[in-house]
Amino acid sequence: MQNALIELVEQKKFDEITISDICRLAGVNRSTFYAHYSNKVELLEEAEQDMISTFGRIQDPVCNINQLPECPGYSDGSLLLDDPVLTAYLSFVKEHQRIFRVYNDKKSLFHNKEHFYLFRNLLFKRAYRRFTELSDTDITYISLYYLAGIEAIVEQWVNTNCNETEEEICRIIKFCILGKH
16 A cells, blocks of 8 residues: 555645545555555555665665774764765665655654654764764754754755755765865
């Protein structure tokens, strides 16, 4: 049903998609849909959660964040702005841009906490603990600041059909945060 919803999002606006549309494309009855979801927003939320879980699983193999010194490029203190880590995230967004586009259009339907906690706990917290003596409160505020900027850049990129390469967006993000190319 998630795949059906994502495919339908390519064809029409989220608000125009009906439960019948989803069921027809997924090859299931409405009763099957309602056995799992109350509405299409719940299905969309589950699709988002699955994407977050998928990204969490693929992120560590790109660069084992538990062993930051072994990852290339961390010697300058740029933390998580290493090209392999950031580019892996941008490639993930590009691959799933349809669902990210719906998410951008319907932010009020989501709680966005999951994204924040994933990135703060999986990425920022481990990196900052490794390189600094910041408190959890400091890390939370710093993470919010950086993630808001990164989210705005990625949102614009998705809204323009990911026209720029992942490397170009990576360069822009790094410039905004580090002030250098």
